[in-house]
Amino acid sequence: MSRRDEILGRIREGLRLRVHEPKRAATSSDGVRTGLTTREWLPAVPNDPEGIVETFARNCVELRTQYYRVTGLPELSGKLFELKDSEGWKLIASHRDPILDSVLPSLGLPFLLAEDRPATADVERADVGITRCDALIAQTGSILLTARSAGGRALSVLPPHHVVIARESQLLPDLPAAFELLNKTYGDAYPSLITLITGPSRTGDIERILVLGAHGPRTLTIILLRDPR
Amino acid sequence: MSSIFESQFRASATKLTADLRHRSLIRKALKGYEKSRDEKKARFQDWEAARQAAAETKWEAINHLDKYLSEFADNLARRGAKVFWASTAEEARNYILNLAREKQAKTIIKSKTMTSEEIHLNEVLAKAGYEVVESDLGEFIVQLRDEAPYHLVFPAMHLTRNEISHLFHEKLGSPETDNPEELTMTVRRDMRIRYCKADIGISGANFAVAETGMIAITENEGNARLTTSLPKIHVALLGIEKVLPKLSDLALFLPMLATVGTGQQLTCYNSMIGGPRQPGETDGPEEFHVILLDNRRTHLLADAEQRDALHCIRCGACLNVCPIFRNVGGQTYGTTYQGPIGSVITPHLRGLRDWKHLSFASSLCGACTEACPVKIDLHHHLLQNRRNAVVLGTGKLDRIAFRGFAFLVNHPGVFGVAVKAGRLVQRLHRLIASSKIDPLRAWTASREAPVIAKESFRQYWKSRHK
Amino acid sequence: MTISLFIPCFIDQLFPSVGISVVRILEKLGHKVDFDESLVCCGQPAFNTGCWNEARDVAIRVVDGLKNAEVVVIPSGSCGAMIRVFYPEIFKGHPKQEAALSLAHKIYEFSEFLVDRLGVVDLGSRFPAKVTFHNGCHGLRELRLKQQPRQLLRHVKELTLVEMDDQTSCCGFGGTFAVKFPMISTAMGEAKCASALETGADFLVSNDSSCLMHLQGLLSRKKEKLKSIHLAEILASF
Numbered sequence A: 001m002s003r004r005d006e007i008l009g010r011i012r013e014g015l016r017l018r019v020h021e022p023k024r025a026a027t028s029s030d031g032v033r034t035g036l037t038t039r040e041w042l043p044a045v046p047n048d049p050e051g052i053v054e055t056f057a058r059n060c061v062e063l064r065t066q067y068y069r070v071t072g073l074p075e076l077s078g079k080l081f082e083l084k085d086s087e088g089w090k091l092i093a094s095h096r097d098p099i100l101d102s103v104l105p106s107l108g109l110p111f112l113l114a115e116d117r118p119a120t121a122d123v124e125r126a127d128v129g130i131t132r133c134d135a136l137i138a139q140t141g142s143i144l145l146t147a148r149s150a151g152g153r154a155l156s157v158l159p160p161h162h163v164v165i166a167r168e169s170q171l172l173p174d175l176p177a178a179f180e181l182l183n184k185t186y187g188d189a190y191p192s193l194i195t196l197i198t199g200p201s202r203t204g205d206i207e208r209i210l211v212l213g214a215h216g217p218r219t220l221t222i223i224l225l226r227d228p229r
Numbered sequence B: 001m002s003s004i005f006e007s008q009f010r011a012s013a014t015k016l017t018a019d020l021r022h023r024s025l026i027r028k029a030l031k032g033y034e035k036s037r038d039e040k041k042a043r044f045q046d047w048e049a050a051r052q053a054a055a056e057t058k059w060e061a062i063n064h065l066d067k068y069l070s071e072f073a074d075n076l077a078r079r080g081a082k083v084f085w086a087s088t089a090e091e092a093r094n095y096i097l098n099l100a101r102e103k104q105a106k107t108i109i110k111s112k113t114m115t116s117e118e119i120h121l122n123e124v125l126a127k128a129g130y131e132v133v134e135s136d137l138g139e140f141i142v143q144l145r146d147e148a149p150y151h152l153v154f155p156a157m158h159l160t161r162n163e164i165s166h167l168f169h170e171k172l173g174s175p176e177t178d179n180p181e182e183l184t185m186t187v188r189r190d191m192r193i194r195y196c197k198a199d200i201g202i203s204g205a206n207f208a209v210a211e212t213g214m215i216a217i218t219e220n221e222g223n224a225r226l227t228t229s230l231p232k233i234h235v236a237l238l239g240i241e242k243v244l245p246k247l248s249d250l251a252l253f254l255p256m257l258a259t260v261g262t263g264q265q266l267t268c269y270n271s272m273i274g275g276p277r278q279p280g281e282t283d284g285p286e287e288f289h290v291i292l293l294d295n296r297r298t299h300l301l302a303d304a305e306q307r308d309a310l311h312c313i314r315c316g317a318c319l320n321v322c323p324i325f326r327n328v329g330g331q332t333y334g335t336t337y338q339g340p341i342g343s344v345i346t347p348h349l350r351g352l353r354d355w356k357h358l359s360f361a362s363s364l365c366g367a368c369t370e371a372c373p374v375k376i377d378l379h380h381h382l383l384q385n386r387r388n389a390v391v392l393g394t395g396k397l398d399r400i401a402f403r404g405f406a407f408l409v410n411h412p413g414v415f416g417v418a419v420k421a422g423r424l425v426q427r428l429h430r431l432i433a434s435s436k437i438d439p440l441r442a443w444t445a446s447r448e449a450p451v452i453a454k455e456s457f458r459q460y461w462k463s464r465h466k
Numbered sequence C: 001m002t003i004s005l006f007i008p009c010f011i012d013q014l015f016p017s018v019g020i021s022v023v024r025i026l027e028k029l030g031h032k033v034d035f036d037e038s039l040v041c042c043g044q045p046a047f048n049t050g051c052w053n054e055a056r057d058v059a060i061r062v063v064d065g066l067k068n069a070e071v072v073v074i075p076s077g078s079c080g081a082m083i084r085v086f087y088p089e090i091f092k093g094h095p096k097q098e099a100a101l102s103l104a105h106k107i108y109e110f111s112e113f114l115v116d117r118l119g120v121v122d123l124g125s126r127f128p129a130k131v132t133f134h135n136g137c138h139g140l141r142e143l144r145l146k147q148q149p150r151q152l153l154r155h156v157k158e159l160t161l162v163e164m165d166d167q168t169s170c171c172g173f174g175g176t177f178a179v180k181f182p183m184i185s186t187a188m189g190e191a192k193c194a195s196a197l198e199t200g201a202d203f204l205v206s207n208d209s210s211c212l213m214h215l216q217g218l219l220s221r222k223k224e225k226l227k228s229i230h231l232a233e234i235l236a237s238f
Helices: A003-014 A049-063 A072-087 A098-103 A120-125 A175-186 B004-017 B020-043 B047-063 B065-078 B089-102 B114-118 B121-127 B137-144 B161-172 B180-197 B223-227 B247-262 B297-302 B307-311 B317-321 B323-328 B339-350 B352-360 B367-371 B378-391 B396-410 B412-432 B457-464 C009-014 C016-028 C044-048 C052-065 C077-090 C097-106 C110-117 C137-142 C147-154 C182-198 C209-221 C231-235
Strands: A066-071 A092-094 A111-113 A128-131 A135-137 A142-146 A161-167 A193-197 A219-226 B082-086 B107-110 B131-134 B200-203 B207-209 B214-219 B233-239 B269-273 B287-293 C002-005 C032-035 C071-074 C107-109 C126-134 C157-161 C203-206 C227-230
Touching: A003 B065, A003 B082, A003 B297, A049 A066, A049 A219, A066 A072, A072 A098, A072 A128, A072 A161, A072 A219, A120 B180, A135 A161, A135 A175, A142 A161, A142 A175, A175 B247, B004 B323, B004 B352, B004 C182, B020 B247, B020 B317, B020 B323, B020 C182, B047 B065, B047 B247, B047 B307, B065 B082, B065 B287, B082 B089, B089 B121, B089 B200, B089 B233, B089 B287, B107 B180, B114 B121, B114 B233, B121 B131, B131 B137, B137 B161, B137 B180, B161 B180, B180 B223, B200 B223, B207 B247, B214 B223, B214 B247, B223 B269, B247 B269, B247 B317, B297 B307, B297 B339, B307 B339, B317 B323, B317 B339, B317 B367, B323 B339, B323 C182, B339 B352, B339 B367, B339 B378, B352 B378, B367 B378, B367 C137, B378 C044, B396 B412, B396 C044, B396 C052, B457 C009, B457 C016, C002 C016, C009 C016, C009 C209, C016 C032, C016 C227, C016 C231, C044 C052, C044 C077, C052 C077, C052 C097, C071 C077, C071 C097, C071 C110, C077 C097, C077 C107, C077 C137, C097 C107, C107 C110, C110 C147, C110 C231, C126 C147, C126 C182, C126 C209, C126 C231, C147 C157, C147 C231, C182 C209, C203 C209, C203 C231, C209 C227, C227 C231
Parallel strands: A066 A219, A092 A111, A092 A128, A128 A161, A161 A219, B082 B287, B107 B131, B107 B200, B200 B233, B233 B287, C002 C032, C002 C071, C071 C107, C126 C157, C126 C203, C203 C227
Antiparallel strands: A135 A142, A142 A193, A193 B269, B207 B214, B214 B269
């Protein structure tokens, strides 16, 4: 018998004694399914687009995530330029993507691309990792990205500053919507890593005092890109 | 007859309950957490319904564990991960030792996993000559001090910044400082080098998603992301009970875990890992090994009365509300899993005879059951453990005492005599109260004894009806 | 209606004025009170220590004795919880299961009886003092008693109720826990006393005498002026 069969065997044996099923949350007391789901229990999110953006922005403030809203590629370039100067970037790490391809060269800095498989030690020297993402989530102020949409696993966590560029159409209201999107986008062929990022890295392990930048990026910047009308 | 574990528990509890500095330090640490937790809970539209849904989901997972575990393992294998089914701690450790030897590994980096503490992995790896480093700041601190984690979510909760500064100065040669940020940066710099150098990264998992064959890791620091991204080999160690049926279940569990675990809406990083580097991906481990650990969990599963203890998501909510935990601290328990959940499951995982005392060291206030996000019937399980201990044949003195009491109660005449005797004894007792020969010393060492009333209620009632 | 009183042994011998207060209150409300002095103990101490067979031996007497009672009132949250929540457990599969369940359905803790069953919140009581209320855990979490005692206290003339910090945390009595693990029990009690003292109250009130016995023991040892008193004793001041 394989190890797997041994353990499964013990499980089946143990489960022969049945435990009665708990009353379903999504059922009223007379047994009718109420249709309520996770969405109805989690924190409420407005259903109008501006309300969703405002919720996202508010969460960013609470999380100490830098958040900017720009319209069109020129303004995006301008914002990146501003950050380059204020943060003193010398080396950028990023990945191939239509938007990134069009704005990165204009920054006038050397940049490493994930697709070129740079050495870890080189990515480590980068001042910033600039990536795209799969979605932003208003409910929690989070970024949803994967190894496929954001240049691999290390790019968004190794450099001390992480900048995410997202289209406004990528802003989703809540967590259930994020998981629906994952299913729709990847179907059965998920990337090996999916991550929900909520704020810059932090720890409270020393006397419960908040310190940012424990191991992951100390600074997290999200730039929301609207298409020009 | 108390076990050596009970004696150790009592000794540690006696020391820490008298330590007022410790009491106020823990109270202060938990007050901050309580405020954040209550604030995040209040944002839920219906926290109680969420608890019910979470309980229901875990019921489904555990009561069909064979089905979901198989699904999980098969989906992982499809994407090139190696799944190892470990019945015992030893099998899990040997798998990792063999792997390290085969790959000629030298350094191993770990992110936080209580399961590795459970199987005593670090000691065994260190003995075999491997350099093992804990990357989580709290775990790193207690590793340097060579002590057990104080709390399952906040391992270094019991230390002040000065104690940590002194520790780093001694072990890492860093300058003394009372600035938490500087202390954190010292570790950040040290760890960077290790992440890049490490041959194997070992992580735990908070959840195991059956539908898509992914492990989910919840953290704030980013050390787990680095541990599972940079080394060529990633090993994930998890208990078989971590299973969730669907990926979308995480939409409920991740915010609930963060809310009661740390008082956040979500922790900084929630990562779902479903395989080694896939074709077309630019980086990531070449190999992904997943170790599914039984280690007597199936024993707990077979106890239908307490099966729901396997629903636990290791959030620490029960520890945070437990007045026993707050007064004796996590290390006093002497086990991997502390607090109410630890007291409930340790007898199943390590034996009732040796660990029953944890179930007795409780006032059964029920705050744990109220706090549990998946509605485990914690305090009632403690009562069941007590009953099981008696059935096992322990507590003979208690049984004799209660049989005696039952006799008195069922024979009112004798009871009346006992009461009269009690009044006499009370007068004598006053002479020796709180002294070394006082048989009621367990009470009177710290408290005044109650006084038997001159006229009992019975006597009053009788006199009314004369 | 005829109300059967269950006065557990520790109230009978140590805090008889609690029982006397209950009688006075129920009679003032025009009810007949019945008391069977052969009922001494609900069996909780044995039950909590894991000796469920011995607990049942004691409980059988209670179940038999109250078989014909219309309704049963007990001025203790922990004993009330034992009967309502745990009798169904220890009598599972026992010949007296039905009788035990029937008792579980007709037993009330004193404050829930007044408020929920009789619909009474104002007894015309007067107690000029500042008080703080401690929720006994069994009453709070097994019987869900939180509002009832407070509603009653709010209608007592000239009484000021101040809530303490950490008001739902356990006092540390826990039955035999108090003597099996006295160091932990004492530490918990000290924290509770500190919270109570911080309110500046004259009296510490509860609906559970076992909690009060433990807390008063600590307060007296420290020679604190704060006095413990049972809810029924306050309500019987008319």
